Amino acid sequence: MNKHSHPNEAADLSSDVPLVTPQDPIWRAVRDDALAAVDRDPATAPMFDALVLRHTSLEDAVIAVLCSRLADAFWADQALCKLLHQALQKDPDIFQHLAADMQAVYDRDPACYRYVEPLLYFKGFQALQTQRFSYALWKDGRKDMALYLQSRMSAVFQVDINPASQLGGGIFFDHATGIVIGETAVIDDNVSIMQNVTLGGTGKEGGDRHPKVQCGVLVGSGAKVLGNITLGQGSRVAASSVVLDSVPPLATVAGIPAKIVSMAKPKGPDCMPSLSMDQTVPHERHVDSGSGI
CATH class of the missing domain: 2.160.10.10 (Hexapeptide repeat proteins)
Known part of the structure; x- marks a missing residue:
């Protein structure tokens, strides 16, 4: 799937843009990108397997990527993944706008050629998804965990978004630092x-x-x-x-x-x-x- 043939190509970007983009076509594109990357360079297989190919949904892949970036001495990778999955089960609206965010990066960033790139490499997209978790925790009264995620976001991505701020969908942070x-x-x-x-x-x-x-x-x-x-x-x-x-x-x-x-x-x-x-x-x-x- 190339830059000029993507799941949202039917949308008229000069008028109203859909607030939520269906996840399945984008998830298929992400997996296709990962498979093609492994085929080009087999040395990347462990990374693409752990962060993309072993998962069954876009939200699971995002959680895997965030945990690989945000884990530290207090929250190891697996423990943090468990926490984020629990938050997702309790508040499925966390990823209401996930696919729209990814589509926004793909459409608006001339340096983005594949859907897998914001998922794995673009800290603006990753920071935005981190905030969505911290906002869910904040609403649930778990303010210390929300603030902890904010502090990790700031340290890892150099992006500082308060957990209580309210963010819509289809948002694009370019470079983001x-x-x-x-x-x-x-x-x-x-x-x-x-x-x-x-x-x-x-x-x-x-x-x-x-x-x-x-x-x-x-x-x-x-x-x-x-x-x-x-x-x-x-x-x-x-x-x-x-x-x-x-x-x-x-x-x-x-x-x-x-x-x-x-x-x-x-x-x-x-x-x-x-x-x-x-x-x-x-x-x-x-x-x-x-x-x-």
């Missing part, structure tokens, strides 16, 4: 976030204090989005910007502090920047020169 997402942050479906992005608070205030990121948003590398503000649907934050106020839908903002530099058309090619992954800031302004956010 340095991503920080706070406790009361909410990220909707089909959002793309580049490396070194912070969705944080503005100080030591309590309560609802972190950003809300709506569907279709693209947050560029190094951007800081601070406070209980909203990035409107289809908006785009330019690299290294500092966003302190809510951003309207379809707006591109840039600068320190960020200002609106352009507005996309509702049905235009830039209405879902998270899918196009176009981080360039338009040169032509479509708002008054003195406009802010």
